[in-house]
Amino acid sequence: MAKRIQIAQYGGPETLQWIDFNPSDPDDDEVQVENKAIGINYIDTYVRSGLYPVPELPSGIGTEAAGMVTKVGNRVTAIKPGDRVVYAQSALGAYSEIHNVHQDKIALLPDAISFEQAAASFLKGLTVHYLLRQTYEVQADEIFLFHAAAGGVGLIACQWAKALGAHLIGTVGSAEKARLAKDRGAWATINYREEDIAQRVSELTDGKKVRVVYDSVGKATWEASLNCLQRRGLMVSFGNASGPVTGVNLAILNQKGSLYLTRPSLNGYITTRDELQRASNDLFSMLASGAIKVDVPESQRFPLREAQRAHTQLENRATQGSSLLIP
Missing domain, CATH: 3.90.180.10 (Medium-chain alcohol dehydrogenases, catalytic domain)
Structure with missing residues (x-):
């Protein structure tokens, strides 16, 4: 037994x-x-x-x-x-x-x-591996956005990004979580409870925005994530912590700059x-x-x-x- x-x-x-x-x-x-x-x-x-x-x-x-x-x-x-x-x-x-x-x-x-x-x-690390090395291969000195940076996946992503020489902007829900993400290698953090995500990303990138957003939050951050992307940028939606993204009007990808969208999972990689x-x-x-x-x-x-x-x-x-x- x-x-x-x-x-x-x-x-x-x-x-x-x-x-x-x-x-x-x-x-x-x-x-x-x-x-x-x-x-x-x-x-x-x-x-x-x-x-x-x-x-x-x-x-x-x-x-x-x-x-x-x-x-x-x-x-x-x-x-x-x-x-x-x-x-x-x-x-x-x-x-x-x-x-x-x-x-x-x-x-x-x-x-x-x-x-x-x-x-x-293991699961979190394999997830970060496929996200940063396969779904989109993040380069040294590249700035990108990663939601929930103080979560299990996020903290590994902060460290992996630092090892690559890349600049991870991480969203967090408190000052304590911001300190934790920065300690693990995040280049910058955004407290989504106090700051406008897209506005801060624009400020941090001198208005250029980012080429890729990794979003495991889902419904609550969907539109903000799209607003952080450069023209022809990639939205990587890999989780639903706030609820699933449903009823998507594909025309919004066109309206916001001919964006790309993927919904990957580890079992696909x-x-x-x-x-x-x-x-x-x-x-x-x-x-x-x-x-x-x-x-x-x-x-x-x-x-x-x-x-x-x-x-x-x-x-x-x-x-x-x-x-x-x-x-």
Whole structure:
């Protein structure tokens, strides 16, 4: 017997249930992982609420964790029991003491990186990798806008941008979060509660605006983001923290300067083991070198059974950076 979190209906944090279950043996192409640290991501709240429906309820939740391999399937050759591993694109169910994961979704974890560092950074770090290096390849000295700069993804983006020599303007919701983003490498910050985002971007760029905006907030920042873009700039909408962007009139892209728009996700960029290996190697190099540091405050390390409290804090914007569940 083991413990896990599941949802039997969609709704708020109270729908997260702490239950017993019997882990099955891994299938031929699966690896069984004893989780040591579990990543909490905003997308988990979308699954729980029903914004991203699951095929069937009840269902596990979560896709990211780091731990030790305990069993492997018959066709698994590159991974063995005792290996330290991390994953971020598993089938739902990572909020669990034990989880079976397809071998193509598993990365071997270097000894220099702890389980907690890995679980706090893997999905977020792979996300920053595809955003800054593939969706649009940010260049040295380039100025760009990144929303929610003090969140888990945002703080990694601040550090990665600094390592590239690029100038990240980050939106934040408080002076404390502004200090945190600047400490991690943001070139400038904008407090969206007190300042007009588009106006400040224009001021910071001497009226030139930016070529790319990365927006995980969604509905609340949609128009402001478009107003920050240069002619033929790229709007990268990769999240819905304030609600989804709906009913878009495509003519607005024309009216604001023949803009480009994309709605990417990690699963569109990492679809094979080779793609996972290349991206994870880049991330691990940044972590091992110290260019990216991931520090999880003790107040944001929750026992697995307290997933409800973790989700409540996340949705109330009471967290900074990454949070973890510890089995």
